[in-house]
Amino acid sequence: GIGGIFIKARDPVALRNWYHRHLGIPLDEWGGCAFRWTDAAGAPYASMTVWSVSPMDSSDLDRLLTVLREEGCAVDDKTETSEFGKFGWVVDPEGNKVELWEPPVGQ
Numbered sequence: 001g002i003g004g005i006f007i008k009a010r011d012p013v014a015l016r017n018w019y020h021r022h023l024g025i026p027l028d029e030w031g032g033c034a035f036r037w038t039d040a041a042g043a044p045y046a047s048m049t050v051w052s053v054s055p056m057d058s059s060d061l062d063r064l065l066t067v068l069r070e071e072g073c074a075v076d077d078k079t080e081t082s083e084f085g086k087f088g089w090v091v092d093p094e095g096n097k098v099e100l101w102e103p104p105v106g107q
Contacts, residue, residue, distance in 0.1 A: 004049065009094050018093050022073055023100075061086045061102035 009015040012031065019025045025033050037045035061079070065088050069075050076089040076097075086102040 007094075007096060011094075015092060015094055022068055022071055022090070023098075059102050061088050061100060064088075064100060065090070 007015065016027055016031055020027050027033060034048045037047045037049070039045050065075050065079070068090050074091040076091075079086060079088045081087075083104065085104045088100045090098050090100060092098060
């Protein structure tokens with residue numbers, strides 16, 4: 001798995017706040033977030049992925065992209081759909097392109 005995602009930022013406080021406001025990533029006091037892993041039944045798993053600088057509760061990517069546009073975010077007009085799900089992209093205030101994912105139906 002991925003142990004962590006670390007983004008260097010010119011203004012880390014503003015960037016963390018952007019991720020919290022627009023993507024709903026909860027921020028711990030240290031300024032990042034630890035996503036705890038769960039198994040298929042939702043039981044906690046002994047691992048985590050750390051994001052330092054949960055997406056929306058819904059898995060409706062089109063709705064999320066619409067909301068991000070309404071909030072003034074730089075959203076790519078293109079989306080892709082495959083057997084792996086649906087993908088879209090948004091650019092954060094520091095120019096990092098972030099891929100957003102909606103799992104395939106039934107997952």
